Amino acid sequence: SDEEKVTEPGPIEFSKLVDPATAKNSNEIQLRSDAVEENDYTFIPYELYKDLVQTYGQNGPEIIRKVIPQGEYQAVIETFLVPLRLRESRSSDAKVKQIYRSRRTKIEELKKDICNEFHITGNSNYSLYASMDEKGLNWKLMDERLNLTIDDIILTRNAFITYESGVVIAHNASSSSSPRINYTLGSSSRRHFTPGLCSLANLGNTCFMNSALQCLSNVPALTEYFLSDEYKVHINRNNALGMKG
CATH class of the missing domain: 3.10.20 (Ubiquitin-like (UB roll))
Structure with missing residues (x-):
């Protein structure tokens, strides 16, 4: 009988699996969202992959995925970033x-x-x-x-x-x-504040409120939040129980 002819598989094909929007950055290569494991691709150890590439070559940017811990005792392959x-x-x-x-x-x-x-x-x-x-x-x-x-x-x-x-x-x-x-x-560097403590006078029956405000006023992020007027975008002017903000 004639000797059976063996056809080489050809280069590893990545180009059809890659999301085009991520093809330019090797650190952010993303699979197509409709790619299905064991149908469009399969995972193999990296050492085996390198041997196959050396033998058959590749088309498109390579897609490498890491094994990450999931829970205390499990590990999974992170297919999608x-x-x-x-x-x-x-x-x-x-x-x-x-x-x-x-x-x-x-x-x-x-x-x-x-x-x-x-x-x-x-x-x-x-x-x-x-x-x-x-x-x-x-x-x-x-x-x-x-x-x-x-x-x-x-x-x-x-x-x-x-x-x-x-x-x-x-x-x-x-x-x-x-x-x-x-x-x-x-x-926290957009504004420059004078170092020192900030305090409020006791205005009568408001000592607990003053204490709370005094603590909050010494939080740089919160101080910046109010001084930069960013709080205005969070004002609810349509609240029927409020006073238009």
Whole structure:
């Protein structure tokens, strides 16, 4: 019988799997949203992949995915990176940049990435803030020393996060399978305040209120929030029980 002819598989084809919007940045390559595992692609160990590329070659930018911890005893392959949108201001028509990051990216690393994206340099003291509600009324400082990651915020907050000034990073709201989330990069260097303590006089039967206000007035982020008039966008002028703000 004739010897059976063996056809080589050809180069590894990446070009048809890559989301075109992410093809230019090797660190942010994203799969097409309609790509199906075991139908359009399969995962193989990196060492095997390198051998195959050396033998058959490749088309398009390579797609590499890492194994990340999930829970205490499990690990999963992170197929899709988290899409984040960066805006230069809170204005809806502000310039927008989109980046993709691993869910295990630490907040400290994310802040550095944001500064690099918008060429933020100098001695400015930038901090990330998160809001506990979708209206963005209650703010909490995301302490980098806690080693929080994007995954931690999504799982524990499941909230809408925005900021007063600087750069806004928003989770891609078009993804219905993921919680909607924004991040805030606020700057405490926009205004310069005279060092010293701030106090209020006792105005009669208001000592408890004075104590609370005195504490709040010594929070730089909150002071900046009011002095920069950012609070005005949160005033509810249509509340029937209020006094038009």
